[in-house]
Protein backbone atom coordinates (compact mmCIF):
# COMPACT_ATOMS: atom_id res chain seq x y z
CA UNK A 326 0.00 0.00 0.00
CA UNK A 327 1.34 3.44 -0.91
CA UNK A 328 1.81 5.73 2.09
CA UNK A 329 2.09 9.46 1.66
CA UNK A 330 4.68 10.51 4.24
CA UNK A 331 5.07 13.98 2.76
CA UNK A 332 1.99 15.21 4.65
CA UNK A 333 3.79 14.71 7.93
CA UNK A 334 6.92 16.52 6.78
CA UNK A 335 4.80 19.50 5.85
CA UNK A 336 4.35 20.23 9.54
CA UNK A 337 7.97 19.86 10.58
CA UNK A 338 9.43 23.14 11.75
CA UNK A 339 12.99 24.30 11.40
CA UNK A 340 14.92 24.66 14.66
CA UNK A 341 16.47 28.00 15.52
CA UNK A 342 18.92 28.80 18.30
CA UNK A 343 18.02 31.95 20.24
CA UNK A 344 20.09 33.80 22.83
CA UNK A 345 18.40 32.81 26.07
CA UNK A 346 18.45 36.36 27.45
CA UNK A 347 16.08 37.40 24.64
CA UNK A 348 13.44 35.27 26.38
CA UNK A 349 13.86 37.24 29.59
CA UNK A 350 16.00 34.52 31.17
CA UNK A 351 18.30 36.38 33.60
CA UNK A 352 21.57 34.96 32.25
CA UNK A 353 23.21 38.31 31.45
CA UNK A 354 26.66 38.91 32.90
CA UNK A 355 25.15 41.07 35.67
CA UNK A 356 22.35 38.61 36.47
CA UNK A 357 19.67 40.99 35.23
CA UNK A 358 17.13 40.47 32.50
CA UNK A 359 17.91 42.05 29.14
CA UNK A 360 16.13 45.32 28.46
CA UNK A 361 15.39 44.31 24.86
CA UNK A 362 13.72 40.93 25.33
CA UNK A 363 11.62 39.75 22.40
CA UNK A 364 8.09 41.09 22.51
CA UNK A 365 5.18 38.69 23.06
CA UNK A 366 4.19 39.23 19.44
CA UNK A 367 7.59 38.23 18.10
CA UNK A 368 7.86 35.26 20.47
CA UNK A 369 4.46 34.07 19.36
CA UNK A 370 5.46 34.36 15.70
CA UNK A 371 8.69 32.46 16.34
CA UNK A 372 6.87 29.68 18.21
CA UNK A 373 4.45 29.26 15.36
CA UNK A 374 7.16 28.99 12.74
CA UNK A 375 10.20 27.44 14.43
CA UNK A 376 11.30 25.05 17.13
CA UNK A 377 13.00 27.43 19.56
CA UNK A 378 16.26 26.36 21.21
CA UNK A 379 17.43 28.86 23.87
CA UNK A 380 21.20 28.92 24.38
CA UNK A 381 23.60 30.95 26.51
CA UNK A 382 27.13 30.39 25.21
CA UNK A 383 28.80 32.04 28.19
CA UNK A 384 27.04 29.78 30.65
CA UNK A 385 27.75 26.81 28.35
CA UNK A 386 31.42 27.77 28.51
CA UNK A 387 31.32 27.28 32.29
CA UNK A 388 30.92 30.87 33.42
CA UNK A 389 28.66 31.69 36.32
CA UNK A 390 25.92 34.31 36.46
CA UNK A 391 26.64 36.97 37.48
CA UNK A 392 30.11 37.11 35.91
CA UNK A 393 32.56 39.80 34.94
CA UNK A 394 31.72 42.08 32.04
CA UNK A 395 33.85 41.06 29.05
CA UNK A 396 34.81 42.71 25.77
CA UNK A 397 36.78 41.51 22.79
CA UNK A 398 40.13 43.24 22.42
CA UNK A 399 42.00 43.38 19.10
CA UNK A 400 39.17 42.44 16.76
CA UNK A 401 35.89 40.57 16.84
CA UNK A 402 34.78 36.95 17.22
CA UNK A 403 36.44 35.94 13.96
CA UNK A 404 39.70 37.42 15.23
CA UNK A 405 39.32 35.46 18.48
CA UNK A 406 38.94 32.21 16.53
CA UNK A 407 42.05 33.12 14.52
CA UNK A 408 43.91 33.80 17.79
CA UNK A 409 44.39 37.45 16.84
CA UNK A 410 41.97 38.86 19.42
CA UNK A 411 41.11 38.05 23.02
CA UNK A 412 38.15 38.26 25.37
CA UNK A 413 39.00 40.01 28.62
CA UNK A 414 37.37 41.66 31.59
CA UNK A 415 38.23 45.23 32.53
CA UNK A 416 40.73 43.98 35.13
CA UNK A 417 42.54 41.93 32.49
CA UNK A 418 41.26 38.42 33.24
CA UNK A 419 41.33 36.37 30.06
CA UNK A 420 38.07 34.58 29.20
CA UNK A 421 38.94 33.69 25.62
CA UNK A 422 39.01 29.92 26.10
CA UNK A 423 35.67 30.01 27.97
CA UNK A 424 33.92 31.81 25.15
CA UNK A 425 35.43 29.49 22.54
CA UNK A 426 34.27 26.48 24.57
CA UNK A 427 30.79 28.00 24.78
CA UNK A 428 30.77 28.49 21.01
CA UNK A 429 31.76 24.87 20.43
CA UNK A 430 29.04 23.61 22.75
CA UNK A 431 26.39 25.79 21.10
CA UNK A 432 27.52 24.47 17.72
CA UNK A 433 27.04 20.94 19.00
CA UNK A 434 23.55 21.88 20.19
CA UNK A 435 22.88 23.13 16.66
CA UNK A 436 24.02 19.79 15.24
CA UNK A 437 21.86 17.80 17.67
CA UNK A 438 18.76 19.92 17.08
CA UNK A 439 19.49 20.40 13.36
CA UNK A 440 19.25 24.15 13.82
CA UNK A 441 20.42 26.06 10.76
CA UNK A 442 20.06 29.53 12.24
CA UNK A 443 20.74 31.56 15.37
CA UNK A 444 19.02 34.72 16.53
CA UNK A 445 21.51 36.40 18.86
CA UNK A 446 21.68 39.32 21.23
CA UNK A 447 23.22 42.47 19.81
CA UNK A 448 26.39 43.98 21.34
CA UNK A 449 27.30 40.70 23.03
CA UNK A 450 30.91 39.42 22.76
CA UNK A 451 29.34 35.98 22.27
CA UNK A 452 26.03 36.44 20.47
CA UNK A 453 26.12 39.62 18.36
CA UNK A 454 26.48 39.78 14.61
CA UNK A 455 26.13 43.53 14.13
CA UNK A 456 28.02 45.56 16.71
CA UNK A 457 30.25 44.73 19.65
CA UNK A 458 32.09 46.81 22.22
CA UNK A 459 35.61 47.53 21.03
CA UNK A 460 37.52 46.46 24.11
CA UNK A 461 38.27 49.66 26.03
CA UNK A 462 35.22 49.45 28.33
CA UNK A 463 34.41 53.03 27.32
CA UNK A 464 31.08 52.12 25.68
CA UNK A 465 32.51 52.45 22.15
CA UNK A 466 30.95 50.15 19.54
CA UNK A 467 32.44 48.70 16.36
CA UNK A 468 31.00 46.48 13.66
CA UNK A 469 31.70 42.85 14.44
CA UNK A 470 30.55 39.41 15.46
CA UNK A 471 30.68 37.69 18.81
CA UNK A 472 32.66 34.50 19.30
CA UNK A 473 29.70 32.11 19.02
CA UNK A 474 28.12 33.84 16.03
CA UNK A 475 31.51 33.85 14.27
CA UNK A 476 32.00 30.16 15.06
CA UNK A 477 28.52 29.24 13.81
CA UNK A 478 28.95 31.37 10.71
CA UNK A 479 32.26 29.63 9.94
CA UNK A 480 30.34 26.35 10.08
CA UNK A 481 27.58 27.39 7.69
CA UNK A 482 24.92 28.38 10.21
CA UNK A 483 23.03 31.57 9.41
CA UNK A 484 23.29 34.18 12.15
CA UNK A 485 21.09 37.16 12.85
CA UNK A 486 20.78 39.39 15.85
CA UNK A 487 18.21 41.79 17.20
CA UNK A 488 19.63 44.55 14.99
CA UNK A 489 19.00 42.71 11.76
CA UNK A 490 16.35 40.09 12.50
CA UNK A 491 13.80 41.42 10.02
CA UNK A 492 15.10 38.96 7.41
CA UNK A 493 13.78 36.18 9.64
CA UNK A 494 10.27 37.20 8.76
CA UNK A 495 10.59 37.47 5.01
CA UNK A 496 8.29 35.06 3.24
CA UNK A 497 6.34 34.37 6.42
CA UNK A 498 3.44 36.72 5.61
CA UNK A 499 4.20 38.71 8.71
CA UNK A 500 6.08 41.90 9.21
CA UNK A 501 8.35 42.40 12.16
CA UNK A 502 6.88 45.24 14.25
CA UNK A 503 10.26 45.99 15.81
CA UNK A 504 11.13 45.43 19.41
Ligand code: SF4
Nearest residue numbers: 345346381446449452
Ligand atom coordinates in the same frame (compact mmCIF):
# COMPACT_ATOMS: atom_id res chain seq x y z
S1 SF4 B 1 26.05 34.95 26.25
FE1 SF4 B 1 24.45 35.43 24.77
S2 SF4 B 1 22.64 34.39 25.64
FE2 SF4 B 1 24.14 34.53 27.28
S3 SF4 B 1 23.60 36.42 28.33
FE3 SF4 B 1 25.19 36.93 26.84
S4 SF4 B 1 24.04 37.60 25.03
FE4 SF4 B 1 22.60 36.51 26.34
